[in-house]
Amino acid sequence: MKVIPTEIPEVLIIEPQVFGDARGYFLETWQQERYAQAGIDRPFVQDNQAYSGRGTLRGLHVQNPYPQGKLVQVSLGEVFDVAVDIRRGSPTFGRWVGVFLSGENKRQLWVPEGFLHGYLVTSDEALFSYKCTDLYHPETQFAVRWDDPEIGIAWPEVGPPVLSDKDRQAPRLRDLPESCLPEYAQ
Numbered sequence: 001m002k003v004i005p006t007e008i009p010e011v012l013i014i015e016p017q018v019f020g021d022a023r024g025y026f027l028e029t030w031q032q033e034r035y036a037q038a039g040i041d042r043p044f045v046q047d048n049q050a051y052s053g054r055g056t057l058r059g060l061h062v063q064n065p066y067p068q069g070k071l072v073q074v075s076l077g078e079v080f081d082v083a084v085d086i087r088r089g090s091p092t093f094g095r096w097v098g099v100f101l102s103g104e105n106k107r108q109l110w111v112p113e114g115f116l117h118g119y120l121v122t123s124d125e126a127l128f129s130y131k132c133t134d135l136y137h138p139e140t141q142f143a144v145r146w147d148d149p150e151i152g153i154a155w156p157e158v159g160p161p162v163l164s165d166k167d168r169q170a171p172r173l174r175d176l177p178e179s180c181l182p183e184y185a186q
Helices: 032-037
Strands: 002-005 012-015 018-021 024-027 046-053 057-063 070-076 078-085 096-102 108-111 115-121 125-132 141-143
Touching: 057 078, 070 078, 070 096, 070 115, 078 108, 078 125, 096 108, 115 125
Parallel strands: none
Antiparallel strands: 002 012, 012 108, 018 024, 046 125, 057 115, 057 141, 070 108, 070 125, 078 096, 078 115
């Protein structure tokens, strides 16, 4: 597999090796030893999958406490996937990384603990999967506005986003209590 660093050192793009022939293709989406060598050495405890239509925007979400690292991928369709560093004291606080993930490019994105995460479906439909390093704790999850101008994510144009009530009503990053922000661990 190929590991591609991003502007935020902890966020990684993974390109698994794909073996294809007339029958289709095969790839490993997770292999503990290989991913540990790439710096993704946390245990995964939960796998999730979401199906969404064009224009669906899920995020920006994070849990604190009980932070979740996420290894995300798309097996059908395409999304623009985003990670935003909100770790207090981090040198990249408030910065974001965005990458297109699709069933065609088969890329994965490693979103470490302490990062907001969200994605926008840019195809007619998308099947989105992710591995998590901690269980879902709804009482500790919070959201930040997808269009927070201080973060300034350059979302692709697909029309007005389809949002949940929670995401539509989310506050800006600057309006969150400091206790919501994970601590940066060097």
